[in-house]
Amino acid sequence: MKNKAYVRKKALIIQGGYEPHHPREVAEVLAALLVRENFEVEISDTLGILDDREKLMRMDLIVPVWTVGSLTPAQLRNLLDAVSGGTGLAGMHGGMGDAFRCEIEYMLMVGGQFVGHPGGAGITYEVRICSRDNPITAGIGNFVVTTEQYYMIVDPANVVLAATCFPRAHFPEVWRPVSMPVVWIKQYGRGRVFFNALGHSLDIVARPEVLTLMQRGMAWAAR
Secondary structure: OOOOOOOOOEEEEEEEEOHHHOHHHHHHHHHHHHHHOOOEEEEEOOHHHHHOHHHHHHOOEEEEEEEEOOOOHHHHHHHHHHHHOOOEEEEEHHHHHOEOOOOHHHHHHHOEEEEEOOOOOOEEEEEEEOOOOOOOOOOOOOEEEEEOOOEEEEOOOOEEEEEEEEOOOEOOOEOOOEEEEEEEEEEEOOEEEEEEOOOOOHHHHOOHHHHHHHHHHHHHHOO
């Protein structure tokens, strides 16, 4: 009996938006990680790709790298339907967690929305692994970064894999110490969603822990 030809999974990365987040460079890093996982990767430089409903439905994974921006009603519906139908969604930092701010349904699908980074980009803090048994975080220890510390509104149904502590109040944004999710997974319909709040600068994206989280998280989220 002849072996069936191996079909690689298909991933679509959509890059653009806020240039200080280096969307093109981040997209290239994430594409390389997906190639390691034997994905066939397409990078789009336009949100117009979201008008192609049938294409989105065929994708195994969509990776937004597009901070801020806006969607047409049809583009939003196509993206929501693709993910709820089984296409995975994965991303990092503002490229997914601070995208399309006016779209509440998008925020619900992602599981959170950036609202601030008290103290700016020079905050040194620990990322604490909350779930060491999960295959995405297995073998990764707690680690320290100096970068933006994202303060987010989050879905309480998320499964939190890593978190950080705001150990003191940052008035007026943070009025008491809190634990804040950094990495989470969730389900949206039949689609899996992975998010990592790290990634403000290319040196943070290139951290071994961050690369490992992204490679595993994207592979997990894919259909």
